[in-house]
Each structure stands twice: as C-alpha cells, then as structure tokens.
Amino acid sequence: MLILASFVNRVGNGLFNTAAALYFTLVVDLPAVQVGAALTVAGLIGLLAGIPGGHLADRRGPRTIMMLALAVQAVAMSALVLVDSWAALTVIATVDQLAAAAAGAAWGALVVRVGTDRPALFRAKLRTYVNLGVVLGTVGAGFAVTANTRTAYSVLILGNAASFALCALFLFLLPNYRALASPPQQRRWIALTDRPFVAFTALYGAMGLQYPVVSLLLPIWISSHTDAPRWTVAAVSAINAGVCVLLQTRIGSRIETPRDGGRAFRTAGLLFLLSCPMMALTAHTPVWAAAGLVVAAIFVHSLGEIWESSAGFALGFGLAPDHAQGQYQGLLGLGFSAGQALAPAILTTVVLGLGTAGWLLLGAFFAALGAVGPSIERWGTRTRSRQEAEVAGSSPAAGGGRLYPASGDDSR
Known part of the structure; x- marks a missing residue:
C-alpha cells in the first residue's frame, strides 16, 4: 500500500x-x-x-x-x-x-x-x-x-x-502505527542535539548537489559548450531515469546497515569523481564522440546516484532512534532541501564559470564528501550505542523487561 x-x-x-x-x-x-x-x-x-x-x-x-x-x-x-x-x-x-x-x-x-x-x-x-x-x-x-x-x-x-x-x-489501508515511547528525560528536539546526525545532514545536503547536475547543469553544458547533438539533452534525463528504475533494487537491496551505508557513500563519491571529468571532456571531442561520452558519463553518474540514495537510506534511518524517526527525517529533509535551494547558484557559478576546471573541482568535491561517509557512520554508531547503554542502565526495565514497544506492537 x-x-x-x-x-x-x-x-x-x-x-x-x-x-x-x-x-x-x-x-x-x-x-x-x-x-x-x-x-x-x-x-x-x-x-x-x-x-x-x-x-x-x-x-x-x-x-x-x-x-x-x-x-x-x-x-x-x-x-x-x-x-x-x-x-x-x-x-x-x-x-x-x-x-x-x-x-x-x-x-x-x-x-x-x-x-x-x-x-x-x-x-x-x-x-x-x-x-x-x-x-x-x-x-x-x-x-x-x-x-x-x-x-x-x-x-x-x-x-x-x-x-x-x-x-x-x-x-488509510495501512496499520495505524502507534507512537513509540521516548526515553525518560529526553530533550524534545533530540535530533538537533545529535551532533553526528547533524553532521551527516550537512554531508547529505551537500552531496545532494549531484541531482541538479542531471536536471540543470549538464543540459546547459551540452547545449552551450559541446558539439553533441541536441537530442542528447533529452537522452540525459531518460538514461538517468532508466538506470535508476532498472538497477535501484538490485544495488540498493544489498546496502542494509549503517556500515554498508558509510561504504556506499564513499563509493558514490568515487563514481561522481569519474563521471564529472567525463562530462567535462565532452567539450573537447568531436560531435559523435561527445554524444557517446555524454551517454557513458550519465550512466556512471546514475550508478553514483543509486549508491548515494541507498547510503542515505541506510544512514538516515539507521543512525536515528526508532522513537524519533519522524523528527530525524524532518532534519534530514531540511538539510537536503537547503542544499537543493543553493545548488543552482553554486553549480552555474562555479562549474559553468570555470568550465573544465569547474567539473574537475566538482568531482573532487563529491569524492571528498564520500570519503567522510565511513567516519560519520562510525561516529554516529558509537554515539548511539553509548546513549542506548545509558538508557538501558537507568531504566527499571534493564533487568530484562522492555522499555519501548516492539515494532510489531501496532494496531489498526
């Protein structure tokens, strides 16, 4: 449903x-x-x-x-x-x-x-x-x-x-999932005080600049800086959507834990590091070579998008406590939306302004963001494990009872 x-x-x-x-x-x-x-x-x-x-x-x-x-x-x-x-x-x-x-x-x-x-x-x-x-x-x-x-x-x-x-x-046909109980004396806005998750939110928002690369930056680049046929502008969106539809489940289903997510984030950065120079090279190749390079570049970029989105799922949900998922997802959405709002100005000014050097700088930027993924995962996992241990140790249920309802304790 x-x-x-x-x-x-x-x-x-x-x-x-x-x-x-x-x-x-x-x-x-x-x-x-x-x-x-x-x-x-x-x-x-x-x-x-x-x-x-x-x-x-x-x-x-x-x-x-x-x-x-x-x-x-x-x-x-x-x-x-x-x-x-x-x-x-x-x-x-x-x-x-x-x-x-x-x-x-x-x-x-x-x-x-x-x-x-x-x-x-x-x-x-x-x-x-x-x-x-x-x-x-x-x-x-x-x-x-x-x-x-x-x-x-x-x-x-x-x-x-x-x-x-x-x-x-x-x-309305789904179960009416009940709220999960919060730990005693928890701050109301817990997501805003979770420093590892706030750091991941900033990282995720910055990596989100890769989405307007497909919808905004590359079409402008193709039409104004390359000799590629104009049909490649339409092909960019079609190939990107097709790759994501066909491969999202195959790749994303293997990225389950926060540790998987940290590694996937790094892989996404490396794929963007490969695709951005390929996009830059389209301005320096003949017509049909440029068209083929655009197709290859968007394929690699789309693979990076799949790894990045899967990493976002694994880390965004995995580093958030079950009883506050909504608040944490709200913070993550805030960071992503802020990145999307800034993306057009950043991409058109830096990349289009610097040309080939801008593409290389963008690829290096994505790779650097991806490289931080495993460290953010380790920080978040360590911090959350400590918080859960403190809650369990201070709870009357620590002797073997259960403090929170299980995920299956839901009613319609």
Missing part, C-alpha cells in the same frame, strides 16, 4: 512539476521573476515545518500526520487553478510547501515502520517505483505542454491534487 501510495503521488508530482512554470508564466501571465520569487519564498518558509512535523508524527503516529498533510496539499493544489496574482501564488505555494515538509518527515517515519523485515530491499523497491511514477507523470505532462491551453494545464494541476487525495486513501 505504501509503495502504491507513493507511486500515485509521484505520478501527480511528475504531471505538475514539469509544466508548473509554463502554466504560471504563459497562462496566468505572471512574470518569470515573480514566479521564481513566489516559489523561493514558499520553499524557504516550508523548510520550517519539517522537524515539527516529524515530531508530531513521532508522537501522534506517522500515518495520521501524513494523511492530514496530504489533505492540505490536495486543497492547496486545487486552489492553484484560481491563482491570478503573485500574492495568491505565494500564499498557496507556502501552504503547500509547509504541508509537503511535514508529509516528507512523516513519510520517512512510516517507511521505517512498514519496511521492518527487509528494510534495504523495501526502500530500494520504493524508490524504484517512485522514479517510475515521476517518469510516467512527466510523459503525461508532455501532452499538456503540447496543447498549451488553460484547460490542459488545469487538468494537470487537478490531477496532481487528486494524486494527493488518492495517496491519503491508500495510506
């Missing part, structure tokens, strides 16, 4: 995200600068809801909070068809982003509770279907873009709104 719910939701996202900017600029007739400003304001304010939303999920149950957030998103998305000004767009988009941040944190907590038997395999399958959903949604959006009418764009927006409602309906 969770895989199906996530798939449906991402089909809707693919429908909307592909054509949103065109709708607001061409149909609503808002200047592109105003659209960008509205979405930026909404995104920045939305970051504030991740940790509180995750905390609510930990205390009230992840399914409940996620369903409420999805309901708010369904209403906000439907309201976008009525937008006729910058102010209206800003307000509605802000509500949507606040709900999205809370839903993301609750989703993370729900994934932990659902995928208890084979967590790595479950998360790999989940990401495979999520990627497939985005691809299908993007294909559907192409028809609306071709039609280029208000009706066509409105259908996309309402289709995305319906995906939120349908996703919530599917989640």
